[in-house]
Amino acid sequence: MWLLMAMAVPPFLAAQRAADGYAQVVARYRAGETRAATALFSKLDRDEVRRGIADLLKERTEAGRADLLAAGLLQLDSSLGTGPGPRAADFDRQVDSAMRLMAAADNLSPRGPDLAALRVSRAVALFMLDDVSGRDARHYAEVALAKFHDDGPLLLAAGAACETEGTGRWDSYSVRGRRTVRMLSRAYLRDARQYLQRASTRLPDPSEAEVHLAHLDVLDNDDKPAEARLDRLLGRNPPANWKYLALLQQSEIRLRAGEGRASLDAIQAALAIFPAAQSGLVTLSALLYQAGDRTEGARVTERLFARTSEADDPWWDYRFGHWKTAEAWLAPLRAEIRR
């Protein structure tokens, strides 16, 4: 019955209805019905979406910019898991569509260096990175860097992606496999350093790049440059999360140098900034334990168990909190489509 009815509709009319369906979904997304729009979008036929996007791309007036942005964001939300739902199997194709929509929006109304396509490129790389997908993150960052040369946030994302790959918890149980792991790891870390060094000269606040670079120094057993870098960074009074991570790292370096007291001082200073951070508490407890003060170490562990704000740890953000920065890049675009 349905088949007969469908056959009765002339093809040009069916195409028009499909495009209307897509347009309605985009309109609902613009109106703030993000969850419902994303759910509806996932049910649309691929051709339906393709025709709808083609219609949007025909738009030539500035009034169409918000629809293009909304369509692009909708595509991102439904493909990358940035909105409701997990990452789509064809996320790469959908990200490409989103990028075309953003570029079209920029063409309608250029905003100088604050391009929607650039914001989305940065966000995509960071979302990938957050999903422990260093390789994908690096790919997207490098593709975007070919277009937006020397963009600081993209260089930072590429560097962090290489670092994630280089320090990934891969494993192999064979001799050959482990040689390969070691070789790849070193190559990734070398690339990470190059990207991060470029990023630190391009970013208005290089704190994040500097903390990453210090980490790379430590991984290379190069404590002196790491310490000098961290001292310089701490002298500039960086944002709280980077200050915390710099102090945590300084504590480790001083321990390696046999300066137990200085190591404890650094970790205490870090905990003064984020008193409930697990990374700081577990380090302090372990330091005390190793120094023979097991009772005090156990007391610190009790502090850890008693904390109420468990998620407040800059170390976890360093590893897997990139979505927060990614979302910050998208926030102005999300605000713009609601206006």
Next chain:
Amino acid sequence: LKTATTIVIALLLVADAPSAQPPAFRAGTDAVSVDVSVTRGGVPVPGLTRDDFELTDSNVAQGIDDVSVGTVPLNLLLALDVSGSINGAQLAYLKQAAHAVVNRLRPIDHVALMTFSNVVRREVDWSTNTPTVHEVIDKITGSWRTSLYDALSIATSMRAGAPSGRMHVLLVSDGYDTTSWLSPLVALSQLRRSDLVVHVVRLSFPTDRVNPSDLLAARERRQLFLSEPAVAPAEFLPMVAEDSGGELVDTGNDPGLEGICARLVESYRFSYVLSYAPAGVAPHGWHPLTVSVKNHRGNVIARRGYDR
């Protein structure tokens, strides 16, 4: 920012010899207690006395002052990996296993429950109130990443608050850490300075992916882990079990988990505790231990040594 203290700790661990470091361990007593499991065909061997055991500390034969079995209360810390990789049916099997373990404890035994994803939580402090523990087990939910190394460090520091008697840890995990701050070598070093016995149930170990002829020998794997833990993270759990005198069991996330965990606790409830006052050995550093049973065939498991 990881593995920062790796070199210092690796040197301590690799040496397996008296450490050149100044003493950092302050023991309350000179006596050393060693948990020893003696089994034959997987069944505990009963009735052994101190005359049946031979023990060396730093290659020096030691006189055993006391052997106790069964009567010593067991403080069991259940440390369960509830990260995102363990969910749905797997989490249900994990809970069943935890219930089975608690059911096998005696009134004199204490149990504590710790879970870890990226967050390490003490769900139940040391208690003999098993109904409460069962209730808490039922409420466990899974989440996010894994802080395995941090969890082991925290488990070790829980020793100070444990009731008197020996402390065993039953650690159930797939072994892959993603969010710990501490390096695995720091956690391992801390463990070696304690008297904890850690039994490890390793979930979903992919032994079938590798051609056995291409596998590294155990000794090579150990050395590789100690020099470059980042390229051999799968060695962490075997070393935790081996160094602490616990057992390592590989299994899937399946109903068999319950039986494995229950068997482990059952057998270690009947392990022997040997006590001796070390004689003729260095006061500090790494002390390798060997324990054997005279005139008895069987499998003897004890910690590889201790650090003080």
